[in-house]
Amino acid sequence: MTATVFNPDPSLVKKRLESQLIIKIAIPHSPNPGTIYPYPAGNTLSNVQNISGVNDAPVKLTFFDPTRPDGHEYRVPFMRVVKDFKWDFIDLGTPANPLHDTLLNTLKLDTAVRFTNRGYTIEVNQVPIGIKGVYQTKYGGQPANDFVFSTPNPAGNYLVIGRTNSFGNSALDSIKGWNSSDRDVEWRFAGDSSWALLRGSTPRTSRWIRVPYTAWQMAKTPNQYDRQVYTVITSQSQDTVWRPTQLLDRAYHGRPMLTFYPVTIVVDSALNTGIAGRYYDDIPTNPISGRTIVYLWSSSATNVQPEVAVNKAYLADLDNDGIPAPAGTVIKFVKYKAIELGDEKSVKTQPVQTANFDEAKQELAKINVFPNPYYGINRAETSRFIRYVTFNHLPAHTKIRIFNLAGILVRTITKRDDPQSQTQFATWDLQNESGLPVASGMYIAYLELKDINDAVLGTKTLKLMIVQEQQFLENY
Structure with missing residues (x-):
């Protein structure tokens, strides 16, 4: 971070204060168990269809955030303004929740707009002038549809x-x-x-x-x-x-x-x-x-x-x-088709799936706990008074029972996510049910796993080694 002291007097030298360089590491994680993203980041949808007209104006709906597809249908109608064609962008919602929200109005061709809250960019371009393809449409007098440019x-x-x-x-x-x-x-x-x-x-x-x-x-x-x-x-x-x-x-x-x-x-x-x-x-x-x-x-x-x-x-x-x-x-030499008055295109998106049972069940093998072993510190900890390990790839509903090697139940952690705010993580603060730090040693974590609909996915057992630093107890 840089701060500059400004003075309008040109004879004075501007002074800058710079903070110490801090490097933050961001590690992307895979989707939550049971979650399927329909489009990877950077994917441009190819299912654009002409609802009215046959023009070849390229309409590009590109998702940069794979967590945001909403399953809505979008329309791009074209209209003539003075001499030029322009376009609108309309959200029709879903069959279960129909809408008719005009998100953009009378934009010029060759314009791209980024919707940060929706995770995509919409771009509509001019129609190319030229030949789209060369096809054999008849052979021996019979109908055909074969691409024959540079291809036999x-x-x-x-x-x-x-x-x-x-x-x-x-x-x-x-x-x-x-x-x-x-x-x-x-x-x-x-x-x-x-x-x-x-x-x-x-x-x-x-x-x-x-x-x-x-x-x-x-x-x-x-x-x-x-x-x-x-x-x-x-x-x-x-x-x-x-x-x-x-x-x-x-x-x-x-x-x-x-x-x-x-x-x-x-x-x-x-x-x-x-x-x-x-x-x-x-x-x-x-x-x-x-x-x-x-x-x-x-x-x-x-x-x-x-x-x-x-x-x-x-x-x-x-x-x-x-x-x-x-x-x-x-x-046949097929030409790119120009925009005509009244033309309209449609593009339908697929929603993110958040409760796919088969997908969640396949994710059980990825469940883990880190850091393991825990050697007195976790790089993600922000204070010496905050100690924890993290369980990942957990389904929406999970119960974690942690035992020591004597078979004594040390701690129970229950994770029940809301359908609108699911996470694959749960943490253990390395304390027992009484709020006291556990002793160093080997622990067994037994996980009971269910999806968002409480359907049983299975169970899993993990081993965890804890090496505590020197403890300073304020109460005991």
Whole structure:
């Protein structure tokens, strides 16, 4: 502790008095017998659900005090204030004790609030812009749900990959593009073909080629519809075939990974609806072809236009059959979903259990007494007139009978905790029933153990060695 003597006169030197350094040792202990903490310290709940809407705004409820979970349900509704979305935090209580307490009101996104009395921190962040995952949603025309980014599909035919980093790995951010729309994109190998732009070094050297797939921007709401969109293929050889070649510095089962030329999927632009707002299946002969080439060529260039939904996704031909994906395959690029007006999320917590019989019974083996042996002093004692040993890991209801080696009952200690204030400890002040210090020697402690509901857990016997310091009796 430091105390400073302050004087406004700048010519005087400030004087400080510092107390002697005192080091306090804090040793955390395990939960009381029969108590189960549902979350360890630092645990962030993963069971956040959308009650209304489908947005991907990260809601993080993190417990820093494992003794505080209350079993309540919490809601995070979103609302628009002027141009920005904000959020509330509401405590709904439990089914047995319903509440509707607004704990926080109209907070900005990317804000975290710490509730010391509740033992947790709540944080709500902005929705990321980009691709959440790449999935095979159909295979052979049948529904599927397989993650296929940097991971082979179950049949081992292919995988989707982006540009690799210096470690030879590929992240979803490498293909996310610059389009802020949260509508998903599908890459369909359903037997249909479409026109793609084979991108050269300039718009003039670019050309149209036929590819064995179609690309679609998916509807998000009932008033929207799926829209077919264009793709751009980047090729170094400038041939007119979309084919696999070794482009990535990566191997598959010890052999070079063959990947098809990268595909960039370009979605609609509100500013260019006459050019890109519609897919034309006759594009090579359509009068709008030249303007579309310029638009797509620019859109697929790095950081030029925000219409790119998927940027340079490679399709690896793992079975080396020259087929990108079997007919009937649909690959979906799932985008992070933005916040909409009226969206609401829910997170439910589990309460701390304080009377779990099986858990309390398993704790019996941990019951002990310390310090043992007792050599005239206990480091936790604060005065020479206060002497004691501590029994730990005790259930809520415990009776301790202490005997000497002659079998004479020296002291009885009864511990009956209140359900709201349980402890696992009980102390013996090294005195007999008459309040006199016991003699040095060996003692036997016999413990009868019950839980908070008085259910019998069992018994336990402990040996305890006491070595008393010299006694100065004030009465005898």
